[in-house]
Amino acid sequence: MSSPNDPVASLVTIRDWLRYCLTRFRKAGEEQGLSHGHGGGAALDEAAFLILEALSLPVDDINPWLDARLTHSERERIAGLIEARISTRKPLPYLLGATWLQGRRFRVDERVIVPRSFIAGLLFSGAFGSAEGETGTLVDDPLAVTRVLDLCTGSGCLAILAADAFPNATIDAVDLSAAALEVARANVGDHGLEERITLFEGDLFAPLRRCRYDLIITNPPYVTRQAVMNFPPEYAAEPVMAHLGGDDGLDIVHRILEDAAAHLTEGGGLICEVGSGREALEAARPDLPLLWLDAEGHEGANGEAQGAGEVFWVTRATLA
Numbered sequence: 056m057s058s059p060n061d062p063v064a065s066l067v068t069i070r071d072w073l074r075y076c077l078t079r080f081r082k083a084g085e086e087q088g089l090s091h092g093h094g095g096g097a098a099l100d101e102a103a104f105l106i107l108e109a110l111s112l113p114v115d116d117i118n119p120w121l122d123a124r125l126t127h128s129e130r131e132r133i134a135g136l137i138e139a140r141i142s143t144r145k146p147l148p149y150l151l152g153a154t155w156l157q158g159r160r161f162r163v164d165e166r167v168i169v170p171r172s173f174i175a176g177l178l179f180s181g182a183f184g185s186a187e188g189e190t191g192t193l194v195d196d197p198l199a200v201t202r203v204l205d206l207c208t209g210s211g212c213l214a215i216l217a218a219d220a221f222p223n224a225t226i227d228a229v230d231l232s233a234a235a236l237e238v239a240r241a242n243v244g245d246h247g248l249e250e251r252i253t254l255f256e257g258d259l260f261a262p263l264r265r266c267r268y269d270l271i272i273t274n275p276p277y278v279t280r281q282a283v284m285n286f287p288p289e290y291a292a293e294p295v296m297a298h299l300g301g302d303d304g305l306d307i308v309h310r311i312l313e314d315a316a317a318h319l320t321e322g323g324g325l326i327c328e329v330g331s332g333r334e335a336l337e338a339a340r341p342d343l344p345l346l347w348l349d350a351e352g353h354e355g356a357n358g359e360a361q362g363a364g365e366v367f368w369v370t371r372a373t374l375a
């Protein structure tokens with residue numbers, strides 16, 4: 056017989072479960088520092104995402120569903136996810152096997168970092184121009200972009216989104232992790248992009264020989280050793296090679312800047328995410344006119360605001 060305190064027996068509607076999940080998350084936040092950086096940034100966003108994705112409902116708005124009643128097995132699934140999220144401290148997308156970025160669903164598991172790059176939003180923000188031919192954008196005409204490189208592709212999320220943003224482009228995507236590339240391959244297949252995206256295993260530009268690209272996109276590992284050592288469990292659950300960028304976080308960024316010009320077409324450019332590395336990078340490379348872009352707001356591992364000045368753009372002309 057179920058106890059009167061058993062949530063599976065007593066909670067009926069999505070509204071009930073949203074309230075319950077939020078209470079559990081807030082309590083776990085106070086008692087154990089549960090971190091919500093992988094599930095929308097705040098406890099309420101993550102609770103809504105957990106419920107909607109578990110029920111295969113559209114994840115953008117929970118309001119139309121609040122009074123919907125759940126079956127017993129649906130309640131069991133949601134209760135199990137709430138328990139697992141709090142007891143394992145794994146990022147919710149690992150427990151769900153998926154996350155969403157810019158309206159696209161991506162498979163994820165422990166082989167890849169959970170997709171959340173600021174570059175994803177920038178690809179669709181108008182910064183890269185539009186078919187209407189706006190002036191003053193990073194790329195004159197997105198339809199004229201035919202070759203894109205996604206370095207450090209992980210789950211393949213940015214390569215897949217770039218295929219949307221640049222509909223006439225073929226895309227090469229590189230990662231050093233064979234395990235990450237298995238996930239990327241599944242995502243490329245899910246989105247039907249096998250003809251446009253080619254995956255390469257290797258160290259940065261090494262597998263690409265002399266290929267040149269109109270655009271290089273990269274969200275490389277850029278976290279300092281000290282910050283990695285202090286990660287909350289949610290971030291520590293991700294592959295360390297996806298985060299660790301050496302003592303100052305910039306080891307891989309410097310290597311990319313060193314070699315990018317040789318892989319860009321004449322009018323090409325590089326967009327690169329560096330987290331909080333802006334000051335250190337500007338100090339190390341005062342010769343480079345880096346243009347810092349403002350991405351939409353996100354929250355970091357400790358709930359801090361992120362997104363402004365974490366991504367730079369630099370052209371081949373100034374790199375060469």
Ligand SMILES: C[S@@+](CC[C@H](N)C(=O)[O-])C[C@H]1O[C@@H](n2cnc3c(N)ncnc32)[C@H](O)[C@@H]1O
Nearest residue numbers: 170172207208209230231232258259274276297
């Ligand atoms: C921050 S994650 C980014 C993943 C994905 N682009 C995203 O935005 O979600 C960095 C990725 O770089 C890969 N990586 C680390 N060192 C690398 C290297 N030397 N060459 C290529 N990829 C590397 C990691 O395996 C990881 O998948």
